[in-house]
Amino acid sequence: MRYSYKLSDAVHVLTYLAVFADDDHSSVAISKSINSNPSLVRSLMSDLRKAGLITTQQGLADTKLNKDPKDISLYDVYQAINMNHDLLHVDPKTNMACLVGSKIQGVLDQQYRAVEEAAYAKMKTISLAEIIEQIVKK
Template sequence: MRYSHKLSDAVHILAYIEIYHEGDLSSTAIAQSIESNPGLVRRLMAALRSAGLLATQQGTATPTLTRAPAAISLLDIYRAVEPDATLLHVDDKTNPQCIVGGNIQDTLRVAYDQVQRAAEDQLAAITLASLIADIWHRQHEKERGDA
């Protein structure tokens, strides 16, 4: 199974833009932080822009958040970069002649919908501001440890 890093990278981009708002905000600089490539950063920024979370100007490296970090939830970011994503997927190829195979899809869809709703409720409760605060906290802890 291949995992998507889109959400993680999108949060990284938004946190980077907020923390380094007076620095180099080029896709190249952000890509170096993510250890990825500028093309990926530009694609994710385009999705964040389409979702109304990010404002950019063509030809300049001056992206800005469109809302305060406290007003951007992890769910907002998730929906921006994974618009059709669901966490769990049902195998639709089972034997309909079997008691289990003939009923498992509907049974699991109900359960998986509950899991999806619970996950989205949790994502909605986490703000970009809280994630940025945690980044700063961890950085200060590292700096104290080095002293």
């Protein structure tokens, strides 16, 4: 199973921008903090810019947060990044001739939706400011 780290990395980018507000905001500098490559950072910054969370200037390493970190939720970041936004996935290849195989998809879909709604509600209560505070405090 492959995991996506896009949410973690997008939060990392925003946190970096807030913590190092007056430092180098180039994709190269931020990618060193993430331990990734600059093209990943540029892609994430593009998503964050399109969502209105940051402002960037072509050719300048002068990226700014558009909102106070207390007004940016984990859910806002999650919605901003370009990825599959389903947290849980049901196996679509089940045996429809089997009692379990024919019903499991619908049942799990319903249950998974409830889990996702609870997760999204929790994500809406977690602000970027809280994450920054925990990082700076430790």
